[in-house]
Amino acid sequence: MSEDALGAWLRAELAAGRRVRFVARGRSMWPFVLDGDRLTMAPLDGPPRLGEIVWVAAGDFGFTHRVIGRFGRRLWVKGDGEALPDGWFATDRVLARVVAIERGGRCIARPDGLVPVALSALQAAARVIARGVRGRPPL
Template sequence: MNIVITEKNLSCDTQAFSAIAIDLLDAGRTLRFTAKGGSMDPLIRDGDTLFLAPADPSRIKFGDVVFFVNGGGKPLIHRVIKTQKRGKDRWLLIRGDRANNVDGYFPPSEIFGRVIAVERVGQQIRADQPVYKFLGRLAAWRSRVFSASPRLFSLIYQLIKRIPSFKHYLS
């Protein structure tokens, strides 16, 4: 993992990254780092630069991409695909867009950050842009509904990818 601190790169293992990222986010700082892995493809790709802001637990919603640490201590950037009430509490079901399995339900208090932008090939894509939000919600629905029918989702994805306003995000 690489962390940029005043224009210098810092390399560290995943446990150190988790600790540093959580400390920075808890202090109210925005974090910039390079994504590793393909579990969020195509909206977030291996090598993209991600910008994380501290997560306000009350504002995390369906379709948001969040930073959390799973039960095994691994830091992950995955999408909220469902919210569920458990008594007075709200829990978030999280899964990578390309992951085979869900990460599980987490209380919002265990979510440390939220992706606010993705930088790819020198261009920044803000996560609050309507098209990106729409694609994020579509990815969340895909994780919930189309898991049983990946061919149907693939067909829908190929059609959406041809629409000019979506090409920027998916190509």
């Protein structure tokens, strides 16, 4: 299934109020979500909270990253394994929250909370410091 078709299916399922499961690909949410983890997403039943992993409808498919800030009806989202945030997104582009992460056939720790946000910020700071130590300008 193409990303465009998958994105359309996902939007339709969420609009109908159904939960969806899919396999995460990539390393942008490392270390909390690994390539190959199964994510269960539920339609939003209220505004996303700081620290939650959400699905943002963007482009053909969208992406699943963490809410690290909020200003009015806009959310600042970032992959845990990324140095920089994705940017600000209107809340109406955030269609689901991750409610479960499965790895190796079993459910792992809660996917939301402020501990991952803090660790993500520390990772980003460490990258900036490491770049400076190696003589390159920070990001």
